[in-house]
Amino acid sequence: MFVVNLLLILFSIICSIFLVRWFLHRTALIYAVRKWVEWAGDRVHVHQHFKVPELIDSTQQQNLFYRRVSLYLSSLPSLEDSDFTNLFNGKNPNDIVLSVDDNQAIQDVFLGARVSWLNQVERDRGNQIVRRSFVLRIKKKDKRRILKPYLQHIHAVSDDIEQRGTELKIHNHCDARWKSVPFNHPANFDALVLDPDLKAKIRHDLETFLKSKQYYHKLGRVWKRSYLLYGPSGTGKSSFIAATANLLNYDVYYVNLSQVADEADLNSLLLQTTSKSVIVVEDLDRYVSERSNARITSSGLLNFMDGLLNSQDERIFIFTMNNKDGIGIDPALLRPGRIDMHIHFPMCDFVSFKNLANNYLGVKEHKLFPQVEEIFQSGAKMSAAEISELMLVNRSSPSRALKSVISALQSNSKSGVKVATRLSDSSASSPAPPSIAEEGGGAAWKETMPKEFRKLYGLLRLKSSKRPGSFDQDECER
Secondary structure, three states, X not given: OHHHHHHHHHHHHHHHHHHHHHHHHOOOHHHHHHHHHHHHHHHOOOEEEEEEEOEEOOXXXXXXXXXXXXXXXXXOHHHHHXXXXXXXXXXXXXXXXXEOOOOOEEEEEEOOEXXXXXXXXXXXXXXXXXXXXXXXXXXXXXXXXXXXHHHHHHHHHHHHHHHXXXXXXXXXXXXXXXXXXXXXXXXXXXXXXXXXXXXXXXXHHHHHHHOOHHHHHHOOOOOEEEEXXXXXXXXXXXHHHHHHHHHHOOEEEEEOHHHOOOHHHHHHHHHHOOOOEEEEEOOHHHHHHOHHHOOOOHHXXXXXXXXXXXXXXXXXXXXXXXXXXXXXXXXXXXXXXXOOEEEEOOOOOHHHHHHHHHHHHOOOOOOOHHHHHHHHHOOOOOOHHHHHHHHHHOXXXXXXXXXXXXXXXXXXXXXXXXXXXXXXXXXXXOOOOOHHHHHOOHHHHHHOOOHHHHHHHHHHHHHHOOOOOOOOHHHHHO
């Protein structure tokens, strides 16, 4: 009987514990109890704090480990379970990205030890952000056991996140500080309007660069590559930059030299850039040609391109010019070592035109192609951007699109080239008529000649009928 009563008491206790646990799990009480236990445990342990600032104070250079910690914390399950967090759109429309809020604390567990991170944000009296940093809080008794492997774990996880493809960003500067927005440009190498052999060579060069870290270090060189893009506006230089960033999965830093106060600001911007980035300086020739009003010397630009401050690994530098042979351009800026590859972006030719027609209209051959080729051979010039825009607005009708391109090419062609071409064609096809034809059957002969030739012929006859020096300017213009 005693045993039976004991079993009943144990059963009642077990049922009570189960009901209490079930009740606590169904309410917020268990959360409050857990928080109280953690608070009590923190009061009986000594903690150490480790700060990870966003910028290195002495140089204002970006702390690369800060970015790694940010990526790591954004991936923690505890961020989803926290009382408050930020939600942002990811690279894809259906992606949701979690982000730590200002002064928010995040819990983490590693090798059985509990640690916490604080996203510390300091502001001035005007509520402007002065300094950002992550502060790691760890029990002193756990520091020797877990600190080093924990930091290595953060490196490994952040690397994995980056390799899986984080959102690319484009950075612009204001007051010597970078501001960033998502970079979603769809450009790719397959759609670039470049000579196929040249495009394949550039792509191979970029892909080889990605695998060359040990080779560069063996040579004692910084692991970076520099390209000069030169050619008229609208020939595809900006698309090339976007395609390069997408191919390498690198962020873009856009340096506007006209907005840089002095060489110190330029160096500060350089130090704040990260690895795995494309650093772009556009219209370098325009800036160099205005050097008399510039606040950055030639030596400052040279130091920016390959000085000691430019020692961050895994970066691509791209400089653009309209004319690299312009007056006032220092040849030292373009020498090998500073610029590794010069890439010319010419005006559109017939081969590029066919590439555009295939991309924009889905047309590989068309009855109007010979006419377009003839116009290009006559010296007509248009940029790829101008032609692609005409194809874009007329994409519903390839024939109408090609006719609009032909019309634009004809209007852009130099009149002197067209006149010379027609004159040479006429002289080759028919000999000069005899003088009797000019008087008798001249009208019929004139009608068979091009308009420009008839006009020129009339002017010559008018001039020959007058005395020297009495040429009528009104008649010439008419």
